[in-house]
Amino acid sequence: MSTGGQQGHPYPERILDDYDRIYAGLGDVDGVIGLVGELTGGPARVLDVGTGTGRLALALAGVGHQVTALDTSAPMLTRLAERAGDLPVTVLEADFRNFTVGTPFDAITLSMNTFFMAHSHDDKIRLLDRLRQHLEPGGHVVLDCTDPATFLADASPHTYALPLGPDSFVTVTNIVDRPAQRLTVCYQISDVDGVRTFPEVSVWSTPAELDLLARCSGLRTVARYGGYEREEYTEHSRQVITVLAASDAVEVAR
Structure with missing residues (x-):
C-alpha cells in the first residue's frame, strides 16, 4: 500500500526501505490471492x-x-519494476481519482486502507466511479479496510514500538x-543511520457509508467478510x- 501520494503527498525515496520493512510482515498476501482467484476463476486481468x-x-x-500496478509515487513504482523481472506487471503512475487504462x-x-486515503466523500465517489468504469462485465472490486470501531476503541493519542530488525x-x-x-499515523524509524519520520493521514468510512458511496458510484456491495x-x-x-460489483451484476455467493 502506498497511501499519502493519492492526496498529493507521495512517499519520498528516502523512506522506501523503511516502508518495505514496516509492511513486509503483513499476512494478507495468501488471502488476497485466494479471494481474487475465487472471484475470477483463474488467471485474469487485475488492477492493484x-x-x-x-x-x-x-x-x-x-x-x-x-x-497493472497503480500508484502516485514514482520511486515506489521504479522499485516495483526493478523487482518484477519477467513477471506480467505493468506500472502506472497516476492519481487513483483520475486515471485511465485502455482495457x-x-x-x-x-x-490496507487504501480506500481511506481518499479524504472526502467527493474524492471517494470519484475513486469508486473510476473503478467502476474500469471493471470488466462481471468483474469485482475488493476493498480491505480496518473496521473504524478499532480506531474508536482507543481514541486518545497513543504510541507503541515494533522491532524492524536486530538494530x-x-x-x-x-x-x-x-x-x-481522520486517523493520523506518525512513523519514526530509528537505526544505525539515524532517525527518520513520515506521516500517513487517512479518513475512514463506516461499512454503511461505504455501501452508500458505492451506490452513488454505480456499484453495490455483494459480499462482506470479517477477514480473508x-x-x-x-x-x-x-x-x-x-x-x-457494478449495480447490474449478478451477486456472488456470500
Missing part, C-alpha cells in the same frame, strides 16, 4: 490500486494474473480525530473485506 512497492502486485502476478479488469484490489525499530503514534473521521478466511463480519471484527 495504491500498489506501493508491489508487495501484492508481484504476488498476484506470480500466480499468473496480468497485473478493463476482472478484479481491482485496494488493500532498528519503528515507533508508531496514532492520533484519532473522531469528528473528522471469509469469516462473518460481526461487531468483533477488526477487518472489513468488502466486495463490490
Whole structure:
C-alpha cells in the first residue's frame, strides 16, 4: 500500500526501505490471492490500486494474473519494476481519482486502507466511479479496510514500538480525530543511520457509508467478510473485506 501520494503527498525515496520493512510482515498476501482467484476463476486481468512497492502486485502476478500496478509515487513504482523481472506487471503512475487504462479488469484490489486515503466523500465517489468504469462485465472490486470501531476503541493519542530488525525499530503514534473521521499515523524509524519520520493521514468510512458511496458510484456491495478466511463480519471484527460489483451484476455467493 502506498497511501499519502493519492492526496498529493507521495512517499519520498528516502523512506522506501523503511516502508518495505514496516509492511513486509503483513499476512494478507495468501488471502488476497485466494479471494481474487475465487472471484475470477483463474488467471485474469487485475488492477492493484495504491500498489506501493508491489508487495501484492508481484504476488498476484506470480500466480499468473496480468497485473497493472497503480500508484502516485514514482520511486515506489521504479522499485516495483526493478523487482518484477519477467513477471506480467505493468506500472502506472497516476492519481487513483483520475486515471485511465485502455482495457478493463476482472478484479481491482485496494488493500490496507487504501480506500481511506481518499479524504472526502467527493474524492471517494470519484475513486469508486473510476473503478467502476474500469471493471470488466462481471468483474469485482475488493476493498480491505480496518473496521473504524478499532480506531474508536482507543481514541486518545497513543504510541507503541515494533522491532524492524536486530538494530532498528519503528515507533508508531496514532492520533484519532473522531469528528473528522481522520486517523493520523506518525512513523519514526530509528537505526544505525539515524532517525527518520513520515506521516500517513487517512479518513475512514463506516461499512454503511461505504455501501452508500458505492451506490452513488454505480456499484453495490455483494459480499462482506470479517477477514480473508471469509469469516462473518460481526461487531468483533477488526477487518472489513468488502466486495463490490457494478449495480447490474449478478451477486456472488456470500
